[in-house]
Amino acid sequence: MGILQGKKGIIFGALDENSIAWKTAMRCHEEGAEFVLTNAPVALRMGEINKLAEDTGSEVVPADATSMEDLSNLFDVAIEKFGKIDFILHSIGMSINVRKGKHYTEMNYDWLTKGWDISAVSFHKVMRTAWDKDCMNDWGSILALSYIAAQRVYPGYNDMADNKAYLESIARSFGYYWGKEKKVRVNTISQSPTATTAGQGVSGFDGFLQIADEVSPLGNATADDCADLCVMMFSDFTKRVTLQNLYNDGGYSNMGVSEGLVNKFINGLEKS
Numbered sequence: 204m205g206i207l208q209g210k211k212g213i214i215f216g217a218l219d220e221n222s223i224a225w226k227t228a229m230r231c232h233e234e235g236a237e238f239v240l241t242n243a244p245v246a247l248r249m250g251e252i253n254k255l256a257e258d259t260g261s262e263v264v265p266a267d268a269t270s271m272e273d274l275s276n277l278f279d280v281a282i283e284k285f286g287k288i289d290f291i292l293h294s295i296g297m298s299i300n301v302r303k304g305k306h307y308t309e310m311n312y313d314w315l316t317k318g319w320d321i322s323a324v325s326f327h328k329v330m331r332t333a334w335d336k337d338c339m340n341d342w343g344s345i346l347a348l349s350y351i352a353a354q355r356v357y358p359g360y361n362d363m364a365d366n367k368a369y370l371e372s373i374a375r376s377f378g379y380y381w382g383k384e385k386k387v388r389v390n391t392i393s394q395s396p397t398a399t400t401a402g403q404g405v406s407g408f409d410g411f412l413q414i415a416d417e418v419s420p421l422g423n424a425t426a427d428d429c430a431d432l433c434v435m436m437f438s439d440f441t442k443r444v445t446l447q448n449l450y451n452d453g454g455y456s457n458m459g460v461s462e463g464l465v466n467k468f469i470n471g472l473e474k475s
C-alpha cells in the first residue's frame with residue numbers, strides 16, 4: 204500500500220521526462236494515486252506526455268491554464284472520473300521576456316502580462332475552478348512550484364521573479380479561504396535550480412545551479428527530490444501544513460556563503 208493509495212488528483216505541467224511534474228506523476232503513481240494529466244494544447248502536440256500517461260494509466264486532458272473554459276472542462280473530466288479529488292499540482296511557468304532575452308530594464312509589458320497570467324494568475328484560476336465546482340475532498344492538498352527569486356535578486360530570472368512573488372502570495376491569500384471553509388491546504392515549494400526546459404531557458408541558469416549546489420550544505424534538490432516532497436505534501440502526513448513556502452533546496456535559502464565558494468573565489472583571485 205502506497206501513502207497515496209485511494210487519492211485522486213490533477214497534475215499540470217509534465218512536458219518531458221525532465222519536468223518536475225513528470226517525476227511527481229511517476230512517484231504519485233508508485234504511491235498508489237490516480238490522476239488526470241494536463242498541459243497546454245501546444246505542449247501536448249510534442250506527444251511525449253502520452254508515454255507518461257501510458258506508464259501511469261492516466262488520461263490526458265488539454266488545458267491552457269489561463270483559460271477558464273479549458274479549466275472548467277478539465278475539472279469536469281476529473282470529477283466525472285473520480286468524483287471529488289484530493290490533490291492538485293500546479294507546475295507551470297513561462298516568461299516571454301525570458302524566452303526572447305528582453306532585459307528587465309526594457310520590459311515588454313504585453314509579454315509581462317502574458318507571462319504573469321500563465322505563471323501566477325493561472326494558480327488562482329485553477330483554485331477558483333476547483334472552488335466553484337466544490338470538488339476537493341476534506342484534507343486535500345494544493346501545491347504550486349516556486350523559486351527563491353521571489354525573495355532575493357537573481358539577475359536574468361527577469362519578470363519570473365515578480366511572477367513567483369505573486370504566485371506565493373496567491374497561495375497564502377486563497378489558501379486562507381481553502382483552509383477555513385474547505386479543510387484544504389495550499390502551499391508552494393521553492394525548489395533548487397533544476398535542469399528542465401523552463402529552468403534552462405533562464406539566462407545564467409548554469410551559474411545559478413552551480414553556485415547553489417556549492418553553497419547548499421546538502422547540495423541542490425533534484426527533480427526527483429521535489430517529486431518526493433510533493434508526494435509527502437499530498438499525503439495525510441502533512442495535514443496541517445498550509446500557507447507555507449517550503450524550501451526544497453539543500454539548505455541554500457539560509458546560507459550566506461560556503462567555505463567552498465570563498466575558497467574558489469580566493470584561489471581565482473590568486474591565479475589572476
Ligand SMILES: NC(=O)c1ccc[n+]([C@@H]2O[C@H](COP(=O)([O-])OP(=O)(O)OC[C@H]3O[C@@H](n4cnc5c(N)ncnc54)[C@H](O)[C@@H]3O)[C@@H](O)[C@H]2O)c1
Nearest residue numbers: 216218222223246268295296348349396397399400401402
Ligand atoms: N527548473 C528550475 O530550475 C525550477 C526551479 C524552481 C521552480 N521551478 C518551477 O517548477 C515549475 C515546473 O517547471 P519545470 O522546471 O519542471 O519545467 P518544464 O518546462 O518542464 O515545465 C513547465 C510547464 O509549464 C507548462 N505551461 C506553459 N504554459 C502553459 C499554459 N498556458 N497552460 C498550461 N501549462 C503551461 C509547459 O508546457 C511545461 O509543461 C515551474 O513553475 C517552474 O517555474 C523550476
